[in-house]
Amino acid sequence: MAARARSLRRTKAIALYAFLIAVSLPIILPYFWLMTIAFSARAGVAETLVLWRSLAVLVPVVIVFWLTAMLARNRRQLWLGLTAIALVAAAAFALLVGPDLHLRNFIFLVEPDFASVVRSRVGAVHGAIQFPSVWQAFGNSLLIAGSQTVIVLTVASLAAYYLSRFQFPARAAMLRSLLVLHAFPVLTLIVPMFLMLYWIGLLDTLLGVILVLVAFELPFAIFIMKGFFDAVPWDIEMSALTDGASRRRAFLRVVLPQVRNGLLAVAVFTFIRGWEEYIFVFTFLIRNTNWTMSLYMYYVRDDVMGVDYGVVSAVGVFYLVPSLILYLAAQRYLLQMSIGGVKG
Amino acid sequence: MLFLGPAIALTFLFFVIPVLIDIAVSFTDLDRTLRIGKFTTEQYQKVFEGDRRLPQVVGLTFVYAFGTLAIFNVTFGLVLALTTTSLNKVSGGFFRGVWLLPRMSPSVLYILLWLWVINPSDVGLLNQVLMPLLGLAKPLDPMTSAPVALIIIANGFIGASLGMIIFTAAIRGIPEHLFYAAEVDGAGTLAKIRFITLPALRWPISFVTIYQTLSLLVSFEYILLLTKGGPFYDTTVFALYVYRRAFTSGQYGYGAALALFLIVIGAAAALLAWRFFDLQRLLQHPRIEVH
Numbered sequence: 001m002a003a004r005a006r007s008l009r010r011t012k013a014i015a016l017y018a019f020l021i022a023v024s025l026p027i028i029l030p031y032f033w034l035m036t037i038a039f040s041a042r043a044g045v046a047e048t049l050v051l052w053r054s055l056a057v058l059v060p061v062v063i064v065f066w067l068t069a070m071l072a073r074n075r076r077q078l079w080l081g082l083t084a085i086a087l088v089a090a091a092a093f094a095l096l097v098g099p100d101l102h103l104r105n106f107i108f109l110v111e112p113d114f115a116s117v118v119r120s121r122v123g124a125v126h127g128a129i130q131f132p133s134v135w136q137a138f139g140n141s142l143l144i145a146g147s148q149t150v151i152v153l154t155v156a157s158l159a160a161y162y163l164s165r166f167q168f169p170a171r172a173a174m175l176r177s178l179l180v181l182h183a184f185p186v187l188t189l190i191v192p193m194f195l196m197l198y199w200i201g202l203l204d205t206l207l208g209v210i211l212v213l214v215a216f217e218l219p220f221a222i223f224i225m226k227g228f229f230d231a232v233p234w235d236i237e238m239s240a241l242t243d244g245a246s247r248r249r250a251f252l253r254v255v256l257p258q259v260r261n262g263l264l265a266v267a268v269f270t271f272i273r274g275w276e277e278y279i280f281v282f283t284f285l286i287r288n289t290n291w292t293m294s295l296y297m298y299y300v301r302d303d304v305m306g307v308d309y310g311v312v313s314a315v316g317v318f319y320l321v322p323s324l325i326l327y328l329a330a331q332r333y334l335l336q337m338s339i340g341g342v343k344g
Numbered sequence: 345m346l347f348l349g350p351a352i353a354l355t356f357l358f359f360v361i362p363v364l365i366d367i368a369v370s371f372t373d374l375d376r377t378l379r380i381g382k383f384t385t386e387q388y389q390k391v392f393e394g395d396r397r398l399p400q401v402v403g404l405t406f407v408y409a410f411g412t413l414a415i416f417n418v419t420f421g422l423v424l425a426l427t428t429t430s431l432n433k434v435s436g437g438f439f440r441g442v443w444l445l446p447r448m449s450p451s452v453l454y455i456l457l458w459l460w461v462i463n464p465s466d467v468g469l470l471n472q473v474l475m476p477l478l479g480l481a482k483p484l485d486p487m488t489s490a491p492v493a494l495i496i497i498a499n500g501f502i503g504a505s506l507g508m509i510i511f512t513a514a515i516r517g518i519p520e521h522l523f524y525a526a527e528v529d530g531a532g533t534l535a536k537i538r539f540i541t542l543p544a545l546r547w548p549i550s551f552v553t554i555y556q557t558l559s560l561l562v563s564f565e566y567i568l569l570l571t572k573g574g575p576f577y578d579t580t581v582f583a584l585y586v587y588r589r590a591f592t593s594g595q596y597g598y599g600a601a602l603a604l605f606l607i608v609i610g611a612a613a614a615l616l617a618w619r620f621f622d623l624q625r626l627l628q629h630p631r632i633e634v635h
Contacts, residue, residue, distance in 0.1 A: 024443065
């Protein structure tokens with residue numbers, strides 16, 4: 001009876017794992033492929049030989065790893081087993097995949113006109129897109145995401161502090177309208193926004209894009225910050241005020257350090273949103289010196305893809321990695337923040 | 345005023361003014377010359393009788409939003425939450441992390457991966473796997489043969505993770521002793537899900553449904569990147585139709601008129617969203633002086 005129950009439980013667990021692995025493979029495989037192409041593709045062909053080979057190394061390793069973790073009786077056995085597996089895996093990887101790895105696909109980092117180099121392999125191409133240096137696009141993305149972050153942080157914490165601390169006639173109405181604005185889908189405003197930027201002369205300028213993105217992030221940032229300010233006890237501020245600090249000074253020196261976590265969370269997520277932004281920059285920016293990383297990626301994909309998969313995926317890795325690192329750093333806040341996103 | 349001024353100015357400038365501009369422009373004949381010739385109501389006449397493509401676009405929008413929502417955002421999100429919470433913490437977290445990957449990738453990159461997967465030659469990942477497996481002679485081309493299913497799946501892979509996170513948090517919040525009590529009473533896994541977990545998830549499920557319906561109705565970024573609304577107009581949902589009319593065909597006046605419908609839907613849904621927030625807590629009295 002007990003044995004039957006145990007075997008039933010084991011079957012259930014195996015079924016669960018099998019299901020989850022099966023549904024997760026379609027997600028893992030493409031990302032893995034992106035990595036292998038970026039570091040191994042030669043002469044532009046999208047080889048999958050390296051992908052399957054490195055999978056042939058990785059899959060058994062993961063399985064054995066997992067089995068060791070399950071079966072090891074004590075810590076010593078576990079560490080010994082894991083080290084042995086890691087060594088064997090590294091050796092197999094170096095033998096099977098190592099010779100195919102190289103960094104030549106990252107040519108775009110040093111050669112602004114990499115597109116011509118790539119195209120020259122297939123002969124002359126007319127009317128092709130002129131690419132700016134990737135560092136220009138990188139700088140534009142940094143500038144947009146960075147200044148957006150600074151402005152949002154400043155404006156939102158000022159407003160949130162006021163809303164959290166002061167009573168004034170329109171306060172309730174203002175909080176309500178902020179709530180509505182936060183839930184309102186800003187993408188619906190793209191047509192009038194384009195016309196407005198055109199009429200005030202900010203179309204195809206980074207400043208225009210920054211202002212638009214700042215405005216869209218504000219309601220949410222104010223909300224998060226208000227929550228953090230609400231949690232700061234009034235006594236701390238009170239004692240600063242009675243000690244003779246001015247209101248402004250108390251805010252800067254006493255209250256702001258208390259909400260450091262909130263500032264950090266809002267900063268990371270505003271930055272990521274700016275870094276990833278595609279649709280507004282695609283619509284509002286035209287000149288190639290204004291391209292951001294997302295536009296650079298888009299045009300590389302559009303222009304070079306038929307010719308060279310290697311460079312395309314190298315650009316992809318270069319664009320993806322900062323985003324992933326930031327997300328991992330801010331993982332804890334993902335739940336509360338992702339509710340504010342517009343992704344379907 | 346130093347405190348609130350900038351926030352009020354920015355939101356007024358970029359939320360209120362655009363809505364007013366949209367209303368104004370929808371009554372003009374603004375086209376790609378970006379000059380207003382005359383004021384007219386012809387854009388609305390076009391919306392209600394002139395545009396023969398519109399019924400198809402609206403129909404597709406419903407199919408797309410309902411399909412993505414029913415298959416991925418709610419159902420599959422729920423399945424992922426249920427399965428990963430019944431594993432141990434590390435494994436469950438790992439699989440949830442994998443499913444968050446698409447949400448964490450920039451949209452251009454995520455769609456680039458899709459283009460490689462469905463590449464209609466034998467280099468595409470899908471064809472590399474399926475051709476030998478099913479013994480196909482010709483490579484598959486989902487972009488032309490099943491474009492609607494393609495955009496539903498591509499959006500669904502991202503949509504499922506929001507439901508997954510919210511449902512996971514809700515499942516974690518269910519008191520353990522309920523499950524023990526049910527086990528003593530002889531309930532199996534399915535009975536426990538049916539009588540304990542699902543009732544506890546009623547509120548999160550309706551939140552995800554309403555919230556995601558809105559995002560699916562208004563967002564078109566992934567579709568634009570993946571199929572550009574094509575082949576022909578086969579994957580052009582309403583929001584993308586607005587975009588194409590305004591920016592591809594240069595009919596800004598008509599685009600503004602169409603966008604007004606989206607703005608109204610968005611505003612209505614935003615008002616509805618009030619009910620999901622804890623208004624009492626939000627409106628609690630400020631801690632300091634009145635002035």
